[in-house]
Amino acid sequence: MASSLTLSGIGAAYGSVRVLEDVSLELRTGETVALLGTNGNGKSTLIKCVMGIVRPIAGSITAEIDGKRYELVGKTTEEIVDLGIALVPEGRRLFPKLTVEENLLLGAFRPEARAHLRRNLAYCLEAFPRLAERKSQLAGSMSGGEQQMLALARALMSTPRILLVDEPSVGLAPLLVQRTIEKIKELKESYQLTVLMAEQNFTQAIKIADRGYVIVHGRIAFEGRSAEELNNNELIRKFYLGL
Numbered sequence: 001m002a003s004s005l006t007l008s009g010i011g012a013a014y015g016s017v018r019v020l021e022d023v024s025l026e027l028r029t030g031e032t033v034a035l036l037g038t039n040g041n042g043k044s045t046l047i048k049c050v051m052g053i054v055r056p057i058a059g060s061i062t063a064e065i066d067g068k069r070y071e072l073v074g075k076t077t078e079e080i081v082d083l084g085i086a087l088v089p090e091g092r093r094l095f096p097k098l099t100v101e102e103n104l105l106l107g108a109f110r111p112e113a114r115a116h117l118r119r120n121l122a123y124c125l126e127a128f129p130r131l132a133e134r135k136s137q138l139a140g141s142m143s144g145g146e147q148q149m150l151a152l153a154r155a156l157m158s159t160p161r162i163l164l165v166d167e168p169s170v171g172l173a174p175l176l177v178q179r180t181i182e183k184i185k186e187l188k189e190s191y192q193l194t195v196l197m198a199e200q201n202f203t204q205a206i207k208i209a210d211r212g213y214v215i216v217h218g219r220i221a222f223e224g225r226s227a228e229e230l231n232n233n234e235l236i237r238k239f240y241l242g243l
Helices: 043-050 077-082 100-106 111-115 117-127 129-133 144-156 174-191 227-231 234-239
Strands: 003-014 017-027 032-036 058-065 068-071 085-088 162-166 194-199 211-216 219-224
Touching: 003 043, 003 162, 003 194, 017 032, 017 043, 017 058, 017 219, 032 043, 032 174, 043 162, 043 194, 077 085, 085 144, 100 117, 100 144, 111 117, 117 129, 117 144, 117 174, 129 144, 144 162, 144 174, 162 174, 174 194, 211 227, 211 234, 219 227, 219 234
Parallel strands: 032 194, 032 211, 085 162, 162 194
Antiparallel strands: 003 017, 003 058, 058 068, 211 219
8 A cells, every 4th residue: 555755856936936946855654754844935935836726836746656657737626636545734724614524525526536526524523522422513613723633634535545734833833743744654553544733833843753854945955864864854853953
């Protein structure tokens, strides 16, 4: 059940403004890889390139799933989701006037997920007991932490193989950030996922990351081949830990 992702030489722009320049990174089967960077350095744009939301102006993005290789550049977002790649977007992007259960069911849109809809729904409600308690509640009336849990569960409803999580800590209190990060680790292990997590909260991200990359001004400034390497890097110690 191999599932990996390789980005090579990715460039991206919004009009005449270059946002990404020659970005290369690799996500191997079963890994949790952190993409670290402060606001405005290109993390979300890179995630959007993988999902087909932003079209790269250079480079390639290759997904390998169960021995088959797919070039993602040029594919639509729907086609990418159908391959088994799911996104938990920054800001959660729920349907606020639909119930918790309705939001979850919308996550099971792709054909493979529809076949396992009831099983996945039962699993998500078991993994997130608060969502089970609030199945009939409107998503927009829940707290930020509960909405983040719903966004994670909705992505799992698509039966993903590769999970992209964009800034899961944004807008959450420190305790909820910790719980969210721990839940991502738990779900990754339960679902045997390969995870790319874009995050600016270094302290929390490093708790679950196998390794990671630091992106600065749209370029990869450092690749840490282990959590320890990330922790001991001078760039990270200066900008994230204040040391």
